[in-house]
Amino acid sequence: MSKIVSSDKVNDYLERYMEGVDKRNPGQPEFTQAVREVASTVFPYIADKPKYHENQILERMAEPERAISFRVPWTDDKGNVRTNRGYRIQFNSSIGPYKGGIRFHPSVNESILKFLGYEQTFKNSLTGLPLGGGKGGANFNPKGKSDNEVMRFCQSFITELYRHIGEDTDVPAGDIGVGGREIGYMFGQYKRITNRFVGVLTGKGLEFGGSKMRTEATGYGAIFFLRNMLDQHKNTIEGKRVLVSGSGNVATHACEKVLQLGGSPLTMSDSGGFVHCPDGFSQEQIDWVKELKTVRRGRISEAADEFNNITFHEGRPWGVEADCAVPSATQNEINGDEAKTLIKNGIKAVAEAANMPCEQAAVDAFVDADVLFGPAKAVNAGGVGVSGLEMSQNSARIAWSEDDLRKLLENMMNDIHNSCVEFGNTSDGPVDYLAGANIAGFVKVADAMLSYGHV
Ligand code: NDP
Numbered sequence: 001m002s003k004i005v006s007s008d009k010v011n012d013y014l015e016r017y018m019e020g021v022d023k024r025n026p027g028q029p030e031f032t033q034a035v036r037e038v039a040s041t042v043f044p045y046i047a048d049k050p051k052y053h054e055n056q057i058l059e060r061m062a063e064p065e066r067a068i069s070f071r072v073p074w075t076d077d078k079g080n081v082r083t084n085r086g087y088r089i090q091f092n093s094s095i096g097p098y099k100g101g102i103r104f105h106p107s108v109n110e111s112i113l114k115f116l117g118y119e120q121t122f123k124n125s126l127t128g129l130p131l132g133g134g135k136g137g138a139n140f141n142p143k144g145k146s147d148n149e150v151m152r153f154c155q156s157f158i159t160e161l162y163r164h165i166g167e168d169t170d171v172p173a174g175d176i177g178v179g180g181r182e183i184g185y186m187f188g189q190y191k192r193i194t195n196r197f198v199g200v201l202t203g204k205g206l207e208f209g210g211s212k213m214r215t216e217a218t219g220y221g222a223i224f225f226l227r228n229m230l231d232q233h234k235n236t237i238e239g240k241r242v243l244v245s246g247s248g249n250v251a252t253h254a255c256e257k258v259l260q261l262g263g264s265p266l267t268m269s270d271s272g273g274f275v276h277c278p279d280g281f282s283q284e285q286i287d288w289v290k291e292l293k294t295v296r297r298g299r300i301s302e303a304a305d306e307f308n309n310i311t312f313h314e315g316r317p318w319g320v321e322a323d324c325a326v327p328s329a330t331q332n333e334i335n336g337d338e339a340k341t342l343i344k345n346g347i348k349a350v351a352e353a354a355n356m357p358c359e360q361a362a363v364d365a366f367v368d369a370d371v372l373f374g375p376a377k378a379v380n381a382g383g384v385g386v387s388g389l390e391m392s393q394n395s396a397r398i399a400w401s402e403d404d405l406r407k408l409l410e411n412m413m414n415d416i417h418n419s420c421v422e423f424g425n426t427s428d429g430p431v432d433y434l435a436g437a438n439i440a441g442f443v444k445v446a447d448a449m450l451s452y453g454h455v
């Protein structure tokens with residue numbers, strides 16, 4: 001390959017590569033969407049670096065090292081036998097043990113978990129910690145289930161999964177539908193089966209090896225990254241009106257950090273619709289939503305019944321006028337038309353706190369309009385970053401202070417932002433955070449793979 005490769009030629013390579021990926025993964029649109037997003041920015045970077053082509057690095061990266069699928073039988077409170085499908089996708093262990101969350105949601109399938117495991121590989125690389133990429137879950141719907149049903153499901157799930165994971169092999173954590181309650185049940189069953197007390201899961205309770213700041217880390221980290229993007233472009237988060245979607249772990253802590261840094265979080269949502277508070281949610285209101293979602297397990301619409309400055313609306317919050325958007329619910333929750341509405345309403349920055357919340361058409365619209373766009377693998381890496389620190393504390397049998405962990409998280413997000421700027425700086429226009437994050441995440445994993453030979 002010559003030193004200078006034309007952009008037409010790079011596009012040809014990309015399309016040929018994607019043809020192969022599409023062919024090998026039929027019926028997996030989320031997975032191929034995630035691969036295209038990475039490949040479209042990495043191909044131009046490696047165009048004059050033949051070692052990556054000759055060693056088929058991108059081809060090998062798009063193939064999980066191992067995909068495990070298993071039966072999860074359990075009994076509901078009425079005595080009915082129920083069966084779900086569990087998975088663990090062990091995607092890439094080049095730079096550390098597989099690491100990534102577990103999702104319980106009826107939509108879970110192999111495509112969604114492969115997209116998440118693939119993304120996780122690059123995200124974990126960006127943290128600077130020795131963490132490989134993986135993801136797991138089940139098509140189990142925790143909504144409407146009793147605590148005992150959730151416990152029995154988690155116990156059955158781990159009764160198969162335990163043989164595939166370990167503190168130096170694969171370390172799962174939470175994701176949609178998996179929080180402190182579920183991690184507790186799963187850790188308890190793992191310990192019981194193996195008779196070992198080790199850091200095999202992260203996001204544990206503080207009483208049994210959990211890390212301070214892990215609960216807050218993803219949402220707080222996302223807002224640190226948003227602040228860094230604004231600072232880098234001579235702007236500030238103070239006074240900004242911020243749209244947040246979701247009302248779970250990531251969304252509530254994102255709202256909290258926006259408020260702490262002097263901004264106004266205007267919206268939260270769930271699958272039933274969104275709530276809008278034109279004054280910006282107060283800490284009391286955010287705490288109320290945390291309790292609603294983690295203890296009472298109610299619907300976000302209830303916030304409008306409780307507070308008279310909050311209104312409930314059907315649909316998604318992207319029609320509300322604001323300065324920044326932090327999608328924090330799920331994949332593909334902003335489409336191209338919604339992106340255009342946000343742009344028309346003057347949005348200045350979008351930080352993806354959920355994984356792949358923007359459809360490709362939305363990403364393209366933001367980038368074309370010079371809106372600052374922070375991609376998920378950089379923006380939400382604080383969660384897995386503090387999970388990595390939980391693993392370190394577990395190995396050393398120590399617990400760091402909240403103050404130390406807060407500083408470590410903030411420094412980690414600064415370092416990730418700097419890496420994106422290093423690889424994504426453009427001569428004209430804003431930093432290309434998409435390319436920056438993808439390339440910075442890619443290089444470390446790719447170079448480790450080169451060292452190992454063809455494995
Ligand atoms: P939670 O389960 O705590 O909250 C999920 C929220 O998103 C709920 O409000 C839920 O509403 C909403 N939601 C989920 N699916 C849909 C859907 N299909 N349509 C509309 N709303 C939906 O999950 P998290 O906060 O942990 O995760 C949110 C996002 O952040 C996910 O993309 C996850 O992968 C990502 N993430 C999480 C990390 C973590 O540390 N937890 C780390 C990095 C990324 P409802 O209750 O109605 O379903």
Ligand code: 2IT
Nearest residue numbers: 100101173175383384387
């Ligand atoms: O998507 C993610 O990064 C997570 N769900 C957190 C993973 C982890 O291992 O903490």
